[in-house]
Amino acid sequence: MKLQQAFGEALRRHRKISGLSQEDFFKVSGRTYLSELERGLKTPTLDKIDALASTIGIHPISLLAECYKIKDEVSIDDLWRQVDKDLTRADDP
DSSP states (O other): OOHHHHHHHHHHHHHHHTTOOGGGGTTTOOHHHHHHHHTTOOOOOHHHHHHHHHHHTSOHHHHHHHHHHHHHTOOHHHHHHHHHHHHHHHHOO
8 A cells, every 4th residue: 555545544543533523623624635635645744744643632653653554564563663673773873
């Protein structure tokens, strides 16, 4: 699956899990734009990802982790192991 489509699916999943409608994002985004994001037609900025995640009530990393879990078809455990490895390496100059 393409990255934009995976992000859209992750956004839709978390929005629905939280019981939110597209209209509930009115302070962050118009319904049309949100629909385009969920269908993988648009790519959000980091600021927009932060605002969307805040509206849902989750950390932006959770939204991105779900996105890459979907895109790469990996388990969340495998994804976190990779992230931990990458961040540990970044801590060791």
